[in-house]
Amino acid sequence: MFRQLIPFERAKQIILENIPSEPAKTENIPIYKAYNRVLAEDIIAPFDVPSFNRSIVDGYAVRAEDTFGAEEEKPVKLTLVGRINVGETPKLTINSMETAEIATGAALPKGANAVVMVEYTSREGDEVAIYRPVVKGENVMKAGDDIKSREKILEKGEILVPRKIGVLAALGFTNVKVYSQPKIAIISTGPEIVEPGKPLPLGKVYDVNSYTLSAAVQELGAIPLNMGIIPDEEKE
Structure with a gap:
């Protein structure tokens, strides 16, 4: 029987x-393997996200001042001068009283500063009628609206959950520097404990704690080391 126990707080x-305040080893790993690491x-944004002004609706890129009074x-x-699809680099410029058809997510062309939703327009040939005015910046996501260049977006010591891994991908990172995973030894004690899968004699119980603790250790981002079952008595 146990004759002397260490209080929980003392244990x-x-x-x-006996645990270092900060792990000594680090490693660079692919971001697709970085979950829970x-x-x-610190992670500093190398550029704006988005890196360009882009339309948030399907419609027509315009100079806002040309729509006043509509x-x-x-x-x-307005005169239609072209179309800009998502993923394209605009090669045209919007001059006074001109417009270009634009898709959601597409880059705003030079000269344009707003987008009119397609629902407030009609088109006949190369002429687009605008039925509602817009102000500068309307229906446009500006460069850096999500993340600004040189902004600290993640801090040393943060746990990499899916959302944060997505941020790394948005900034073009393929690898990330993380702390090496600590290894935690797990020992089950007691003469009554039997490894699951083996015959279970009367008076014995299967080892539950080592498997429960192993899963808990993995949940916390560490590596469990199952050291097996040992007797209660030190001399054994």
């Missing part, structure tokens, strides 16, 4: 006193 103190460095009964008519 916890002993463990913490701990960052070993009404249902008295639309402003």
